[in-house]
Amino acid sequence: MLDKPAANTQPVGTGAQSAPVLPVDIRVTGLSKTFGDVQIFKDISFGLSRGEAVAIVGANGTGKSTLLRCLMGLIPADGGTVDVLGTEVTSANAQALRAMRGQIGLVSQKHNLVPRLSVLSNVVQGLLGKHSGIRHWSQALAPAASRDAAMEALQRVGLAHLADRRADRLSGGQSQRVAIARALVGKPKILIADEPTASLDPSAGEDVMDLFFGLAKDEGVTVVFISHNITHALQYGDRILGLSGGKMPLDSRADKLSETDLRGLYD
Amino acid sequence: MTDLNTHVPSRIERPSAIAFLGYAAAVVIILWSFAGAGFSVEKVVTSPPRFADFIERAFPPNLEARTLERLGWKMVETLQIALAGAVLGVILSVPVALLAARNLVAGKWINQTVRTTLGFIRAVPDIAWALIFVVAVGLGPFAGMLAIMIDTVGFCGRFFADDMEGVDKGPAEALTATGARKLDVVACATVPAAMPAFVSTSLFALEKAVRSSTILGLVGAGGIGIELKVGFDLFDYPSAMTVILMIAVVVIGIEQLSGWARTKIIGEQR
Numbered sequence: 001m002l003d004k005p006a007a008n009t010q011p012v013g014t015g016a017q018s019a020p021v022l023p024v025d026i027r028v029t030g031l032s033k034t035f036g037d038v039q040i041f042k043d044i045s046f047g048l049s050r051g052e053a054v055a056i057v058g059a060n061g062t063g064k065s066t067l068l069r070c071l072m073g074l075i076p077a078d079g080g081t082v083d084v085l086g087t088e089v090t091s092a093n094a095q096a097l098r099a100m101r102g103q104i105g106l107v108s109q110k111h112n113l114v115p116r117l118s119v120l121s122n123v124v125q126g127l128l129g130k131h132s133g134i135r136h137w138s139q140a141l142a143p144a145a146s147r148d149a150a151m152e153a154l155q156r157v158g159l160a161h162l163a164d165r166r167a168d169r170l171s172g173g174q175s176q177r178v179a180i181a182r183a184l185v186g187k188p189k190i191l192i193a194d195e196p197t198a199s200l201d202p203s204a205g206e207d208v209m210d211l212f213f214g215l216a217k218d219e220g221v222t223v224v225f226i227s228h229n230i231t232h233a234l235q236y237g238d239r240i241l242g243l244s245g246g247k248m249p250l251d252s253r254a255d256k257l258s259e260t261d262l263r264g265l266y267d
Numbered sequence: 268m269t270d271l272n273t274h275v276p277s278r279i280e281r282p283s284a285i286a287f288l289g290y291a292a293a294v295v296i297i298l299w300s301f302a303g304a305g306f307s308v309e310k311v312v313t314s315p316p317r318f319a320d321f322i323e324r325a326f327p328p329n330l331e332a333r334t335l336e337r338l339g340w341k342m343v344e345t346l347q348i349a350l351a352g353a354v355l356g357v358i359l360s361v362p363v364a365l366l367a368a369r370n371l372v373a374g375k376w377i378n379q380t381v382r383t384t385l386g387f388i389r390a391v392p393d394i395a396w397a398l399i400f401v402v403a404v405g406l407g408p409f410a411g412m413l414a415i416m417i418d419t420v421g422f423c424g425r426f427f428a429d430d431m432e433g434v435d436k437g438p439a440e441a442l443t444a445t446g447a448r449k450l451d452v453v454a455c456a457t458v459p460a461a462m463p464a465f466v467s468t469s470l471f472a473l474e475k476a477v478r479s480s481t482i483l484g485l486v487g488a489g490g491i492g493i494e495l496k497v498g499f500d501l502f503d504y505p506s507a508m509t510v511i512l513m514i515a516v517v518v519i520g521i522e523q524l525s526g527w528a529r530t531k532i533i534g535e536q537r
Contacts, residue, residue, distance in 0.1 A: 072444055102446035112437035116459050125455050129446025137454050179441075186445065 031080035055237030102129030105183025126182035173204035345490035356419025364427030388421030408489025
């Protein structure tokens, strides 16, 4: 198991003398989660500053996806607190949770597009957090401004020409690009990606990662991503959080780490 | 290579004593049911001559133009009862299924109450619903349509709910993560994902409705069933045979059409 590097445990802006003080978008304190009798993780704490790109790494079953779900309030935590963009997730009501989630974009391993709907409808639905109701159920009903925003998001991922194609007729790489467009269309402050390249071939995976982080950097958003690809974690993450044995033994700047350091988490 | 020292499972697993008793009990219950149903080998052996007598008296079927016209219009009415009842039933089944589906929009008490009610609706045969609606709204096709409608709600409400519970939860979670409300998530992710199953179930419901509507006339709820009853009551077997053949042709035709529509609509999904 790795030791937590003492000099790098502070989030950007809270410890370095020369760095500008940035707002903290996510603050996790003493977070614990169990499923039945199985303790997934216990007493995890960290903070993420605006604009940081943070990779969460660790072996299968260490609770990486569970941690992301706790951040978004999709599953309840058993202990500790989670503050996301000023919303106390663990105690927020449904309305506050929806408002918080409306500022987050999620990209999943399985893309999770609605298969029988068009690409444009899928992207328009990314605005449901900000505009609830029937007008955002489909591109056919959507206001012109929402259709324009969705087309712009598709343009940015290079798929505007496939706007009227059914989502289940896309390749894996195209499908993930649409998922990225859906996550970006609402102009989120935080982007969360759960193994975004796991179901793609290496070439498509590289393309998607380049696109995802290029767009995230353009927008200046905070990015939290899970990756089993150590090279991706070091290449795209400013900071690495490592989960192992129900703890977070690694919290370090990426440029201070080598692939060998991360491999220790998988032993 | 297989290690011969390891245990190789037997080809046929030996049942436990409890399982053996269960199989034996099942055989006894089946034989008991045959006895209760009055199964008689003697009657099976002696029935062919009587059956042949019926066939002889029923053939050729009555193909007079006036009879065919009268029965044809009755068959049209039968299909109208089936189509109107099935369409209304399918439409009503969607909100009912939303309430019956677990972990969707309603709490578990509502889920259970709606599911129990749907179970009750299914438990009552369509002919019994027709009798109830004849009392409620009078003789005629409207009573038949209501019977088909309620029967369809019992069938589709249950299966639509099961279909929605069984869809991939990924798209729903993705929309929940954008901050979408429950109703938005159901409308945008759950219902579209369940739509192929909805279409398939609805077409089965239509087939079932056509079959049911052909006999609702026996209790005065409209349709061609009354012509079958009159044919047998008056020993007009040629006309009764015409009705039977018309029902067979229409039901088989509807099944073929439904199968074709199912392939066209759902077969396109990859």
